[in-house]
Structure formats: C-alpha cells, structure tokens
Amino acid sequence: MKKTGDIQIRDPFVVPIEQEKRYYLYGTTDVNCWGPPGVGFDVFTSTDLKHWKGPLPAFRPPKDFWSDHNFWAPEVHRVSDRYFMFASFKAKDICRGTQILVSDSPKGPFSPHSERPLTPSHWESLDGTLYFDKDNYPWMVFCHEWIQVHDGEICAVRLSPEFDQALGEPILLFRASEAPWVLKPEETDGATEKPNLVTDGPFLHRTKNGTLLMLWSSFSATGYTTGVARSLSGEIHGPWLQDPEPIYAKDGGHAMLFRTFEGQLMLSLHTPNKSPHERALFLPIAECEGRLHLL
Numbered sequence: 001m002k003k004t005g006d007i008q009i010r011d012p013f014v015v016p017i018e019q020e021k022r023y024y025l026y027g028t029t030d031v032n033c034w035g036p037p038g039v040g041f042d043v044f045t046s047t048d049l050k051h052w053k054g055p056l057p058a059f060r061p062p063k064d065f066w067s068d069h070n071f072w073a074p075e076v077h078r079v080s081d082r083y084f085m086f087a088s089f090k091a092k093d094i095c096r097g098t099q100i101l102v103s104d105s106p107k108g109p110f111s112p113h114s115e116r117p118l119t120p121s122h123w124e125s126l127d128g129t130l131y132f133d134k135d136n137y138p139w140m141v142f143c144h145e146w147i148q149v150h151d152g153e154i155c156a157v158r159l160s161p162e163f164d165q166a167l168g169e170p171i172l173l174f175r176a177s178e179a180p181w182v183l184k185p186e187e188t189d190g191a192t193e194k195p196n197l198v199t200d201g202p203f204l205h206r207t208k209n210g211t212l213l214m215l216w217s218s219f220s221a222t223g224y225t226t227g228v229a230r231s232l233s234g235e236i237h238g239p240w241l242q243d244p245e246p247i248y249a250k251d252g253g254h255a256m257l258f259r260t261f262e263g264q265l266m267l268s269l270h271t272p273n274k275s276p277h278e279r280a281l282f283l284p285i286a287e288c289e290g291r292l293h294l295l
Contacts, residue, residue, distance in 0.1 A: 002052045008236030010270045011073040011163060011201060011254040012280035017106055021261055022047055024106045026058065026074045031276065036069035043107060047134060049282055058108035058212045059101060067091045073254065076106065076132045084163055085110045088126040095121060098142055101232050124148040131204045138163060139236055139243060143199040152176040152199030156236050175271055179242040181225050182218045201254035209236060212292030217253030220246060224253040224273035228292060247292055252281060
C-alpha cells in the first residue's frame with residue numbers, strides 16, 4: 001500500500017468505478033518519461049484517494065509497437081462497458097501523437113485499438129481527450145505542440161463512432177497566447193522573439209448550468225499553471241473565452257475533474273512540475289453559475 005505522496009506520477013487521471021467503490025489512478029508513470037526506453041503505463045487503485053494498491057501494469061507495448069519513448073498522459077474513458085485509453089507516444093523521426101488503446105477492464109491490459117495515432121501524422125501533437133457533442137458524436141481535443149507551431153494550439157477532430165479513426169481535418173479552438181495569464185516572451189534587442197508558448201492537458205467539463213469549460217495548462221509567472229476556457233456557444237467549436245485568472249498557479253497542472261462517491265467535485269493535477277518530484281494532488285472544487293472555485 002502506497003500513500004499519494006509516495007507515487008511519482010505526472011498527468012494524474014482518476015476514474016471512479018461505482019460498482020467497486022474504487023478509484024483508478026492512471027498517469028505518466030515511467031521513472032524517466034523524457035527519453036527511451038518507454039516502459040508503459042501503470043494503474044493504482046484506492047477506496048479513499050489517500051492509500052493506493054499497485055502499481056499494476058495497465059499497458060506494456062507489444063513487440064511490434066511503433067513507439068519506443070515518451071509514453072505520456074494516459075486517460076481512460078468508459079464507453080459501452082469498454083475502457084478506452086487516450087495516450088501520447090513518440091519515436092525517432094516520427095511525430096508525437098495520441099493513439100487510442102482499449103481494454104475490457106479498468107485494470108487492463110490495454111492494447112492498441114486504432115492502428116496509428118489519430119492526430120495528424122505530420123503534426124507534433126499530444127494530450128488527446130474525449131468529448132461528446134450535443135448529438136453524441138465523439139471528438140478528440142488535443143494539443144498541437146509549441147515545438148512545431150511556437151504558439152501552442154488546442155485543436156479538435158471528430159472521431160468515428162468506433163474510436164478507430166479521425167473524420168475530417170482538425171479545427172483550431174484557440175492558441176496559448178489568448179490567455180492573459182500565460183507568460184509572454186519579452187522583446188529582445190527591439191525584436192519580438194517567437195512566442196514558444198505551451199498548451200498542455202485539455203479536459204472538457206459541462207457544468208450544472210450547461211456551460212462548457214475546458215481546463216488546460218501552460219506556464220505563468222509562477223510556473224506550471226492551469227487555466228479555464230469557456231465556450232460561448234456551449235459547444236466544441238466555440239468561440240472560446242479565456243478566464244483572466246488561472247484556477248491553479250502554484251507550479252501544478254495537466255488537470256482533470258472527477259466526482260467522489262459522495263458527490264464532491266475534485267480537481268486532479270500534478271505538482272511540482274519537475275522530475276522526479278511530481279506527485280498527484282486532489283483538491284475539492286465548487287461550481288457556481290458556470291464557474292469553478294477551489295474550496
């Protein structure tokens with residue numbers, strides 16, 4: 001049994017399983033997640049969000065798997081009694097992308113569901129998350145990385161009902177520079193440098209009053225930071241308006257929301273952002289008129 005503070009993990013994603021009264025914790029769990037070799041993803045289970053059993057091997061790459069490093073940010077969604085894992089992978093001379101894995105159990109083992117990443121093959125992309133629109137069509141929201149576009153983007157692409165292919169071209173939702181809290185580059189010698197602004201970890205949440213919110217992360221003056229964007233149309237196409245103040249600015253990010261079995265809305269993120277010190281942090285959240293507030 002491990003305590004939350006004992007587990008090195010980035011991008012913590014919690015899935016409550018009501019039938020078991022048990023929480024499943026996924027995340028970036030490789031000790032060295034920045035370079036090869038990539039080991040896989042582990043999962044931990046808990047009944048109280050404080051003490052965890054595991055790790056259990058949720059995913060280990062098959063011998064012919066295309067990626068060998070940067071196994072990042074798995075998140076798991078239950079759809080029709082199957083569990084779909086959205087996770088990012090990288091290989092030499094192949095762009096990083098989000099691929100979908102599947103299992104019949106939240107414990108895994110997860111295996112590749114799509115033949116390849118569903119993000120564009122010529123884009124450096126990461127952190128895909130699942131969203132269903134008002135007509136119940138699935139979408140993947142993901143980041144087009146700053147290392148390729150400088151001003152990091154958050155995009156969305158429609159998925160097939162089977163989650164095994166992307167339908168059409170991605171649409172741009174917004175750029176990192178649109179958020180007032182994101183730390184902008186300073187002018188140097190009279191010339192403005194390219195922005196190099198990060199977008200990380202989008203997660204969609206519909207509030208009780210119908211407002212569509214997106215949590216996402218970048219860097220502010222205080223380090224790794226989580227902000228909130230809101231769709232003025234109430235749907236994925238936006239337009240998206242950035243809240244002027246972040247919801248968490250203490251060097252923590254890649255956040256998501258879940259509810260405890262008692263009904264309390266919780267924010268999950270990792271802090272600090274420096275390896276190997278990153279740990280999961282769970283914070284209670286309140287909703288008020290379409291806005292989120294830390295309790």
